[in-house]
Amino acid sequence: MYNYVGKSLPRQDGYDKVTGAGVFTHDVRLPDMLHAKVLRSPHAHARILSIDTSEALALEGVRAVVTWENSPRVLFNASDAHTGTMPPNKPVLDQYVFDNVVRYVGDEVAAVAALTPGLAEKACGLIKVEYEVLPAVFDPLEAMEEGAPDVHKTELKNTPVPPFQIAIGNFQEAYESSEYKVDVSMKVPVQKHAQLETNAAVADYRDGRLTVYSTTQSVHPTKQILALIMGMPESKVRVLNPPYVGGAFGVRCGLSAKAEPIAAILSRMANKPVRCVYDREEDFIASDSRHSGYLQAKLGADKDGVFQALEIRGVLNKGAYTSFGVEVVGVMCAMSLAIYRVPNVACHGRTVYTNVQAGGAMRGFGNPQGTAVVEMAVDAMAKKLNMDPKEIRLKNILEAGDPWCLPFMNSSTALAECIEKAAERIKWSEKRNAFKAGKIRRGVGLAVGNHVSNAWPFCVDFDSVYLRLEADGSLQLATGVPDIGQGSGTTLMQVAAEALGSEFETVAITFSDTETTPFDVGSHASRTLYAVGICILEAAKDLKRQVLEYTAAMWGARAEDLTLERGVIRGAGGETPLRELCREAHLLSKEFIAVGRTTPPNAPSWHAHAAEVEVDTETGMVRVVKYVAAHDCGTAVNPQIVEGQIEGGVAMGIGYALREEIVRDEEGVPYNNGYHKYMLATAGDMPEIEAIIVECSDGSGPFGAKGVGESAMVPSAPAILAAVEDAVGVRYGEMPLTPERVLNGLR
C-alpha cells in the first residue's frame, strides 16, 4: 500500500485555474511590450515577386516589419522532430520563418511589431505583396501523380522521405492462402486540436539573450529550434511556460506554430519585448492538424478466426511542411500492427506534401488513423466468420511476452480484462445484434488498441530532474516537463513524495523552464508521468540513500536498517523527523541533492472501448448515448486525473468519429476557421462515460504506471463506427459520420 500513489489528491493547479489567477502565455505583459501581427498568404501556392513594406514602416507606432528578405535564412522543422529524430534518421528541415514561396493559405508572408495590436494589424494591411500564383494540389493521391505541382523539390514525388515499411513473415503469401480475407478502406479527415489557448509567445531579446514565454508543450526542444533560427547558443535562449498552458494535444510539440520565432525576430529588430498571440482563425488555419489520408487494411484468417496475415497501407496528407509527418506515419503503421497476434504482417505508409496546412502531432499520433482501419477489418472478419466481434478479439489479441513489431518489449497487458469489462458494462451480449427497426435505431460497438508510454526508441526521449531537500526537510522537484493541463504537476509530486518518503504537503514542483531545469523532451507521447516519473524515482533513490547514510553515520547504525516514510526516519531503535535531520545537516553545511537522469524504457498501455449509439435514420444524426472506456494504464497514480484523461480522449474521439473536419474550397481556403464553424463535441454531445481503470502493473513505470494521455482517443472512433454499423447495418468508410454521409450510406 502506498501513502500517496493511487489517491485522487486535489490538483495543484486547481486553485489558480478555478479563480482565474493562473498565468498563461496570453496573460504575460512585459514593460514596453510591442504587439505583433502576421500577414498571411491568401494563396495556396505562390511565389513572392516583391514586398513593399515602406508604407507599413512609415505608420506611426510601427517598430519593425519582417519578411523573408530581412529574417534568418535558416531551414528548420517546427516540431520536436527537429532535434528529436533518432540517428541514423535526420529531421527533415523544409521550413523558413518566412520564405519567398508560400505553400498554403495562411502561410506566413510578413509580420509587424507595433505599439498596439490594432496598429500592427493596420500596418499588415499596408504591406504590398506581388505574387506569382502557382498551381496547387490539395489531395495526397493527386499530389503523388506525375505532373502534379511540386510543393518542395523531393526525389520521390512530393514525398519528403522514403515510405515507411515493416515486413514480418510473408504477408502476401499468407493473405492469399488464408481461408477468410477482408479488405477494407477508410478515409480520415483533418481533425484540429482546437485547444483553448491559441498559440502564442512573448519574446524579450536583449543584449545577446532571449527569453520567450510560450505555449509550447516542449520547452527544451523549442529552445533548441529557436537557438538554431536565431544563431544563438542554447544557453542564451530561455523558453518557459508562465507556467500554465491552455491545452495542447500535440499542436505545440516544438514551436507554437511560428509564434516564438516571429516574436523573437521582431524583438531583436525592435529591441523591445514582443507579444505574438494568434487569433482563433490563425490558430485554426496556420498550425498543425491531425493528418488526413487514405487507409487500407487487409486481414486474413483461418476458419477458426485465427489471424494469419495483416497489412496496413496508408497515404497521409502531409500538408505544406513536414513537421512530424515522418514519425506520425511510422506510428500509424507500427502501432496498428501491434494489437493482434499475427504471424505475417506488413505495412506501407507514405506521407505526401500538398498545399494545405501541415499535418503534425495530435493526440494518438497516427494511431487513431491506423486503429480505425484495423478495427474495421477485424469487425468485417467477424461478420464474415459470423463470430462475435468480442470473441474474435479475445482470440487474437497479443499476450504479454508475445513478439511484435515494436522495438520494445510487449511487457504487460490486461486487454482481455478490459474487453470483458467494457462489454459487460455496455451490456454487450444483450444489445449487440439486437433487433433494430424504426426511425431511431440503437447499436453497440467495440474497439480495442494499444498505445505507447513515451516516444522512445522512435525519437530522442529522455529527461533529467533535480531533487533537493530544503533545510526543513521539504522537497523541491525541478523538471523541464510542461503541465499542459493534464495534471502532471500533481501526479509527479505524488510520485516524488512516495518515492522519497516525504510528506506530500511538503513537496513543491517547478517545471517547464529551460534555464532552471535540465533537459526534458516535453509533454507528449503519453510520456509525462511514465518517463519523468521514472527519472524522479532514480533521483529519489539516490536522495534517500544520502539521507539514510547520513543518519546512519550520526546514529552509528547501518543505513539498510533505516526507513524513511511520510517524513520520518525510523530504525535501529531511533526515530527522527526528516525536518529535524535536515535542519541539523544544514547547520553542518550539508545539503541533500540528487540528479535523476534516464532514458525511459517503454510500456504498452491497452484499452477497450464500447459505445452505444442512436442513429436517426431520417436526419442522419448519430448520438452516442453510453460509452464505456476500460483502460489498462498500469497503476493509476491519481485515479481522478486518469479518468479526466479518459473522458477528454473520448470526447475528442466522438468528435473525430462524428463531427470534426476541416474542409477547404477549391482554392484551398479552409471553411472551418474557428469554434463557430468547427463542430467540436461539447458538453451537450457527451454521453454518460464510464471510465474503468484496470490496473495491470508494468514493472518498468513509476509504481507500475503506464501512459494514458492519448490512448482514450485511439479506439473511440472505430468503436462508434462499429456501433453505427450494428444499428443500421452499414459499414461507413469515411469519417466523420456527418448526417449527410450517414444518409448517403442508408440510401
Place this chain on the structure above:
Amino acid sequence: MYNYVGKSLPRQDGYDKVTGAGVFTHDVRLPDMLHAKVLRSPHAHARILSIDTSEALALEGVRAVVTWENSPRVLFNASDAHTGTMPPNKPVLDQYVFDNVVRYVGDEVAAVAALTPGLAEKACGLIKVEYEVLPAVFDPLEAMEEGAPDVHKTELKNTPVPPFQIAIGNFQEAYESSEYKVDVSMKVPVQKHAQLETNAAVADYRDGRLTVYSTTQSVHPTKQILALIMGMPESKVRVLNPPYVGGAFGVRCGLSAKAEPIAAILSRMANKPVRCVYDREEDFIASDSRHSGYLQAKLGADKDGVFQALEIRGVLNKGAYTSFGVEVVGVMCAMSLAIYRVPNVACHGRTVYTNVQAGGAMRGFGNPQGTAVVEMAVDAMAKKLNMDPKEIRLKNILEAGDPWCLPFMNSSTALAECIEKAAERIKWSEKRNAFKAGKIRRGVGLAVGNHVSNAWPFCVDFDSVYLRLEADGSLQLATGVPDIGQGSGTTLMQVAAEALGSEFETVAITFSDTETTPFDVGSHASRTLYAVGICILEAAKDLKRQVLEYTAAMWGARAEDLTLERGVIRGAGGETPLRELCREAHLLSKEFIAVGRTTPPNAPSWHAHAAEVEVDTETGMVRVVKYVAAHDCGTAVNPQIVEGQIEGGVAMGIGYALREEIVRDEEGVPYNNGYHKYMLATAGDMPEIEAIIVECSDGSGPFGAKGVGESAMVPSAPAILAAVEDAVGVRYGEMPLTPERVLNGLR
C-alpha cells in the same frame, strides 16, 4: 595563462542597467496587485494598549489591515543569523513582525493593503493607536547601567548574549611589563547603507504557496525566515530577486527590513499580490545600520617596537533587535586581533540593546570599527617610539603561516607589498611629517588590515551549484547567490568558462531564485566569487570528467590524454568541438550535468591604504585629495570589477571618516532620514583613487581569488584619520570628522 580569468570582460548586467531595461524589485508589477503602507511608532519605547483599525478597514479600496493582534506570533531574527549561526550558538530570536511593544521610533505598528499607495497611506492615518509611553534609552553605556529601561528581558542588563571574548597568552601581564604602552579610544557613529534601491518586496500568496520578489541579498535564508513566520514548508516559499538588486552593503542579509513578511502576510489576508516598497525615510529609519559604539585598544611594545600585547574592548549599540549583533561584535574583535603578530592578545566585546533602529550587517561587518581603533593604537605607538608608522607596521604584520586567533589558516599575505606600494604611490617618505602651516594643511596617513573571504566557520556558509551542458555544448550555471550590483554574475561566468574549458560566449547564468537553485547562503562576507567560485570549480571538474570520459569511450582513448579548452576537445590524435560532441550525445539521450557542493575554506585578503588629506583649519573641512588602495585579493578574476569594488569601498570609507552619521534628538527621532539630510560622499567629494591589485594567489580560492567586496571599507577611515593627524597634529577619537569636531580638536 588563462583564457578568461584575469580579463576585464564586460559586465553581463551592463546593457540592462545602462538602458534601464533591467528589472528590480521596485519594477515588479503583478496583476491585481495591492499596495502596502506601514504605520510606524512615533515613540522610542511604548506599549500598545489598543489599536482600532475599523475606520481604516471601512475606507473604500482597503483590502487588509494587519497589526500584532492578527499576525503570526512567531519570534524571529530578521538577519541571516536566523538560520546561519553555527552550533552550539543559537540565533537570538527577539522580533515579531508586529508586537504589542514598540522599541524604536519607526518600529512597525500596523500595515495596510489597498488598491493604491495613497489609499494605503490614508488608511494608516485612520488607525487609532493608544500607547503607554515607556522610558527609553539610546546610549549603550547608559543601557548597561542598573535602572536603565529594559528593551528586552535579558539576564545580563540589555545584553542578548554573553560578551564575546578571546584570550591568547596573558595580555594583562604582557601589557604591564611592556616598555611602551598606548591606550586609545574611539567613538564610532551610526553609518547607514544608503543603497540606491530601498528595501522592498512583492509577495504573492496563493493556495498554500508564496512567491516573493525581494531586494534581499540572500534569497535562501530569506525563504527560511519567511517559511518560519508564515508557518509554511520551505519548499512552498519562493524568494527571488527579479533579478537585479540596487545595492545592498549588508542591509538585506535576511529580510529586507520587514518588507517581505509584511507583504506576505497582507497577501495571504487579502488573497492578492501585495507590493511593499519602503520609501526613503522608512529605509533610513527602519532598517539595520552599522553598529555605533565605544572602542578601546591597548597596545604594548618592546623598545624596538615589537608588539607584545594587544587588547580590544568594545561596546556596540545593538539597537532594539539583535539582527547580526552577536556576529558583528565577534568579527570586530577577532579581525582586529588578526593583523599583527602579537603573542598576548585579548578582547571583550559587548552588544547592548537600546531604543534605536537595529545595528546589523554592513560592509566590513565590525571590522571597520575594530580596525579603526587598532590602527589608531599602532600610530600612537609609532609616535611614542618615534618610528615611521609604515616601518612599525612592516615590522609587526603577520606573515603567512603565523598562528593567529582566527579559526582558519593564515594561508597567504602580500600585505608587506601592499604597504610598500601604497606608500610609494602616495609619496609617503616625501609627504609624511612634512612641514605644515597656514590655513590649509596637508597630511598623509596609512592604515592596513585584513578581511575574510566568506563567513565560514563563524556562520553557516556554503553553496551548491548546478552546471549543465546544453545539446549544443553551451553551458548553464545555476546558483542561488544574488548579484547585488558587484558584478558577480560576470565573474562567476568567467570562472565557469575557465574551469570547464568552455567558450565564454556560450556560458549563461541563472541566479538568486530559491525555487530553481540549490542552497546558497547569500551575497555577503566578501564571499560570492570566492565561495561560489570554489563550488563551480568542483562542479566543473566533475562535468569535465564526464565529458572527457564520454569522448574517450567514443574514441577508444584514455580520458587523461584529452583536454578541453575554449570549447574544443583535443588529444589522442583527435579533435572535436564540444558543440558536436554534445549534439551526438544528445541524440543518444546523454546529458552532462554536475552538482557542485562545498563548504568553502576561508582565506585572508589584505590591504594597505594611504590617504592624503587637506584640512582647512578655518572651516574644519577635511578633503581627501589623493587615495591609494593596495589590495592583496589573490587573483583578480576581473580586474575592472575589483577596481570598482575598491573605489566603492573607499567612497564609503571616506563617508565613514568624514561625513556620515545618523543622529537623534532626545526622543530618539533620527534627524537624518533621507539623502538630503545624510551626507553621503558623492562624486564631487571623491579624490583621485588609485586602486592597486597585488595578486598573491591563495591556493584555496578559484584560480587563486580571495574576497574583496568589503575590504576597501575596512582601513579607509583610520587612514584618513591618520592623515588628518599628520596634517594638524591632532588625534581625533570620534568619527565622523565633521568640521565642528575638527575645529573643536584644533582648539
